[in-house]
Structures are given as C-alpha cells and as structure tokens.
Amino acid sequence: MCYTPIDQRHRHTGNTKQIVGGVVLGPAAGLVICQYSDDTAFYLFGCDAQWKSQSDTWHEELEDAKAQAEFEYEGTSKTWRLPGEL
Template sequence: MSDYRILMKIILSTQNQPTEKTQHFRGEEKIAVPDSLQIVKYPDDVEYYLLYLDKEGNELTDTYHDQLEDALAQAEWEFSVSPEQWEIL
C-alpha cells in the first residue's frame, strides 16, 4: 500500500465518458479507460496527484498538479467530472 492520503475519489459513470481530449500511454500502448479516479497527496508534499485506477483499484497512470484545483480541472477536462460528483474523504 502506498503512503499517500486519498483526499477525494469518484467511480466514473456513464456521464463521465472520456472526452478524448487527451490520451495516456504506458510505453507505446494506450492505457484502458479508468473505472475510477482519486486525488491524493503524499506526506510532506504540497503537490497533488490524480490517479487513474482500474476496476480492481490498480493504478493505470497518474498526473501531477501543483494545486488541488488543477487536479479537479484535469478530471473535468478529461471525463466531465463536476466538482459535486467527488466523494470527499
């Protein structure tokens, strides 16, 4: 288990389909559409990470953000996730 703290999470639904504004790759292989997203913070870091998770909760990829608002904006831009859809932990 990672040592980060989960701040917010969402299970993506039919209203959160990929906008296709960006694509993520592992090597040359395009990663699958995530089932859920989490915004996390590591101890002693001021930055935030948006994690893209599969159905089992395994990390597919992540994006790095200086501000929480930037991570929220990334999720909205990629998956039309509105702020009120997030579960705050």
C-alpha cells in the same frame, strides 16, 4: 483527498491519451486525487476497476487536479467523494 468512480454520469472526452509502456490506456474506471504527506503537490490517478493506479498526473494545486479530471472526464466536478464515503 478525494475519489470518484467513472460511470454513466461521466463522459470520457478523449482530450488526453494516457500512454504506459508504449500502450495507450482506455478510459479509467475511477479517479483518485492524493497528496503525499511530505509533498505539497497533488496527484490525479487513473485507476482500474480494482482501484489499482494505471496512470498519474502531477498538479501544483488541488483545483488544478480537479480541472484536469473534468477535462478528461466531463461530470467529475459533481461526483467527487471524500475517503470513507460510499
């Protein structure tokens, strides 16, 4: 659906902790919002520098996923890109 690199335009708020395998992850290098073709929900993925998913959250609406991203990384509401955009 959309993505944004996390860079100097953003502030990691620390409002949430992503824990995977008992380890607290650091800030994501990028965020991606996806929707599977057989699902009505949206998924917010926190990715590493190679865009490999490190964490995810489930959201009923696209705007909910975007709001969660803004809650975790201030500034994302202004930097979302569509697939294929550089």
